Amino acid sequence: MDTLLKCLTLLVATPLVPAAIIGLVWGIIGGALPGISASVTMSLVLPFTYAMDPMVAIVLLASVYIGAEYGGSIPAILIRTPGTNSAAATVVDGYEMKRQGRAGEALGISLWSGVIGSLFGLVMLIGLTEPLSRIALAFKPMSYCALGLLGLSIIASLSGGSLLKGLAAALVGMMVSTIGIDPISGVDRFTFGQPDLLNGVKPIMVMVSLFAVSELLRQSGSKSVALGQQSVRITLPNLAMMRRLIKPQFIGCITGTVEGLMPGGGGSIAAFFSYNEAKRWSKHPEEFGKGSVEGVAAPEAANNTVASASLIPLLSFGIPGSNSAAVLLGGLLIHGLLPGPRLFEQNADVVLGLYTGSLVATIAQIAVGIVIMPVCMWLVNRPRPYLAAFIYLLVLSGIYTINGSLFDLGIVLFGGLVGFLMKAFGYPFLPAVLGVVLGPIVESNYRRSMLLSGGDLSIFLDDPIAVGFLITAVLFLSWSLWREWRDAVARRTEVKPA
Amino acid sequence: MGKLKAAMRLAVAAAAVACGIGIAKAAPEAYPQKVVTLVTHSSPGGGSDVFLREMIKYLNRYIDATFVVENVQGGSGARAMSKVATAKPDGATFYAITPTYVFTSLMSKVPSTYKDMQPVVTVFSDAEVLFTRTDGPFKSLKDVIAHAKEKRGRWGVANPASLERQAAERLKKAAGVNAAIVSHEGGGDMMINVLNGTLDVGVGEIQELRSQLEAGKVRLVATFNSKRLDGYPNVPTVKEEGFDVVVQKFRGLAGPKGQPPEVLAIWERAMRGLIADPDYKKVYAAESLVPEVQGSAGATKLVDDFAAESEAFLKEAGAAK
Structure with missing residues (x-):
């Protein structure tokens, strides 16, 4: 009761509500611009917070994070461009729904699922920080490596037809991820003396080039200009739909919580994973990839859960669970707040303010979403040539802001060409994206494990988490292979009589 | 990037106003440039970024100029280094240095290395x-x-x-x-x-x-410091424990080569004044930074010695290019 009263006082007596709303709106805008990731959006406002009251500053930054995680899905659905890394999985069914004229429905589901994810993450953050932070500590390099392998095992079901082509795409993705500075030894790899490649090819560049640029190239080949005017109204899910979304959202919330606890992931793994699991457990798995509502709900719930859950290791150890949480850490430090076990005792009011502010931002998300969505939908309803030019501008300027480097634009345009060819020859994009995201996690943690053990593979067996992940990976893989085989047999028996 | 810069400038200006209300003792020294850009490769909130931003809050008390922090990220620091190394040596552009810039120069092929810049001053040694x-x-x-x-x-x-x-x-x-x-x-x-x-x-x-x-x-x-840390007097040095290993993580500034001597002198005086400033002392003591101010000559020797030592070491380990 006392706490509740304090929260109410905070709401009334401090500029917490405006901070949360401004942060949220800024976050949605930044998140919606491709290339401007959640962490960049936060870095941009960080200098403005220096002169603010610490609690207001932290609420502002946290709200930006919440907004950005949601905002990334808007271009993913409307223009096939993930605004942030973690919106990549939303592209698949979200953009498909938009093509079927169901943009308003897709945006409504993503908004609703985002709110559910944020709320779930907040409940975890407020209620279970203590026990969950202990789980976060249990992850060793072996566990991370095994998690990466588990992630790669879902390639088969993301391949959409040919397992071989899916594996090839994933392999290329992993190869791209090795460009840059070797994470363990620190020497340059595959940079060909080009300093612009030292930081590697960022996953967002791969996603933007494969999804957005290749789509633009494809569209410029089609003569049809008529897009069919779509309604610009956002449709929030009705009760029946809400009930249907509970399962994928629940899957998203759980995977999002787990990933938020583990530093390094940043939301995209949870998004992919929940997409895959939602498909596995769905009553309508055949709809996935063809505009499934569940395919939008799961990753959107997941990436919003990560935003709150990654605050758990941040607040309890000062260890950020994502790049964005790292910026928040910077914000805390600049205000002389030291995250860690004692933060809750020494700065209880800041923590309470953070909880309250995040809650305000989450609720405001619905209102802000309903207001800005029609504008976004109106924008993408313009005639195709205008729209294409606008998307090029948006994509290229977004990528340019990452490093301020023209070289990166070259990479993205070249990647778009590669994507165009991949599409033409039936190679799926998702495994390639997964390869870029997971490659470094598997590689660096495998090498770390080998360093720790002196080259003895049995170190994996000493880590129960790793063993658990590896067994699950083997099960997933066998299941996919079995299905592949069964479908192949089914196809053959169908062909025979003819 | 333009927006980012503008945003930073605004924030810096706000910080400057906020600090101006504090105690202004001796008048700050005249400086040939009105605006000084301090470049770092670290992102906002990162190590060198925080170092610069904390420093410029108090620097106006010693040098009469407006200080701007610019985050030039990318290329593992290569872009920031090139930007500073190719700027005019007029005291308007500096780079926040730590041993990292020497490592990047030695381990990666970069267009501008530590050799293309002149150390201006070193301020701290991290613990x-x-x-x-x-x-x-x-x-x-x-x-x-x-x-x-x-x-x-x-x-x-x-x-x-x-x-x-x-x-x-x-x-x-x-x-x-x-x-x-x-x-x-x-x-x-x-x-x-x-x-x-x-x-x-x-x-x-x-x-x-x-x-x-x-x-x-x-x-x-x-x-690994040469002496025990003030904040932790019970923690021995590695050397005391019988292993001859001392490392020094210097923090300071470097600029394009050929700085005017008066600029170098102003910075050295300003830094000596700054680390004695009680307000600033509070900030760096909390972070266990060990103040060790060296002017350009001393800083250059420190960086060169460090680079020679590191190069030999990296070659032995097979990591240098």
Whole structure:
């Protein structure tokens, strides 16, 4: 009761509500611009917070994070461009729904699922920080490596037809991820003396080039200009739909919580994973990839859960669970707040303010979403040539802001060409994206494990988490292979009589 | 990028106004430039960024100019280094240096290296320490070394191209022990592995450990600094423990080559004044930064000596280009 009263006082007596709303709106805008990731959006406002009251500053930054995680899905659905890394999985069914004229429905589901994810993450953050932070500590390099392998095992079901082509795409993705500075030894790899490649090819560049640029190239080949005017109204899910979304959202919330606890992931793994699991457990798995509502709900719930859950290791150890949480850490430090076990005792009011502010931002998300969505939908309803030019501008300027480097634009345009060819020859994009995201996690943690053990593979067996992940990976893989085989047999028996 | 710059300028201006209300003692020294850009490759909130931003809050008391921090990210610092190395040597552009810029120069092919810049001043030496989890089996550096001799040590460092890694490798060599030196993607990553017992010890800076130290989750084993740290007088130096390894993580500024001598002199005087400023002292004492001001000549020698030592070391380890 006392706490509740304090929260109410905070709401009334401090500029917490405006901070949360401004942060949220800024976050949605930044998140919606491709290339401007959640962490960049936060870095941009960080200098403005220096002169603010610490609690207001932290609420502002946290709200930006919440907004950005949601905002990334808007271009993913409307223009096939993930605004942030973690919106990549939303592209698949979200953009498909938009093509079927169901943009308003897709945006409504993503908004609703985002709110559910944020709320779930907040409940975890407020209620279970203590026990969950202990789980976060249990992850060793072996566990991370095994998690990466588990992630790669879902390639088969993301391949959409040919397992071989899916594996090839994933392999290329992993190869791209090795460009840059070797994470363990620190020497340059595959940079060909080009300093612009030292930081590697960022996953967002791969996603933007494969999804957005290749789509633009494809569209410029089609003569049809008529897009069919779509309604610009956002449709929030009705009760029946809400009930249907509970399962994928629940899957998203759980995977999002787990990933938020583990530093390094940043939301995209949870998004992919929940997409895959939602498909596995769905009553309508055949709809996935063809505009499934569940395919939008799961990753959107997941990436919003990560935003709150990654605050758990941040607040309890000062260890950020994502790049964005790292910026928040910077914000805390600049205000002389030291995250860690004692933060809750020494700065209880800041923590309470953070909880309250995040809650305000989450609720405001619905209102802000309903207001800005029609504008976004109106924008993408313009005639195709205008729209294409606008998307090029948006994509290229977004990528340019990452490093301020023209070289990166070259990479993205070249990647778009590669994507165009991949599409033409039936190679799926998702495994390639997964390869870029997971490659470094598997590689660096495998090498770390080998360093720790002196080259003895049995170190994996000493880590129960790793063993658990590896067994699950083997099960997933066998299941996919079995299905592949069964479908192949089914196809053959169908062909025979003819 | 333009927006970012504008945003930073605004923030800096706001900070300057906020600080101007504080005590203004002696008038700040006249300076040939009105606006001085301090470039860093670190992102807002990162190590060198915080160093610069904390510093410029008080710098106006000593130098009469407006200071702007510009974050030039990308290319592992190569872009920031090129930007500064190719600027005019007129006292308007400087780069925040730490050993990282020497490592990047030595380990990667970059268009401008540390040799293309002139160290202007070094201000601090960070506190580099060896730490372990409090409830672990290691009480002292001797325990850590004994374990590594008997079985196999597992030592962690935050990044592959870092002073911490060099410190760990040199200690391993000096003690003649068998230890795996495992590099991570940043200090947070490594901290988890120290806390959960995957690693025996980690090498890091006090600033990164403060929350765990205050909570009593980790314990300092030894410091790699030349002297014991003021804030932790009970922690011995590695040298006292019998291993001749001293590393110095310098922090300072470098500029394009050919700076006017009066600019160099102004910076040295300003920095000496700044570290004696009681308000600024509070800031850096909390982070266990050891003030060690050197003018351009001293700073240049320090950087050159460090680079020669590191190059020899990296060549031996097979990591230099």
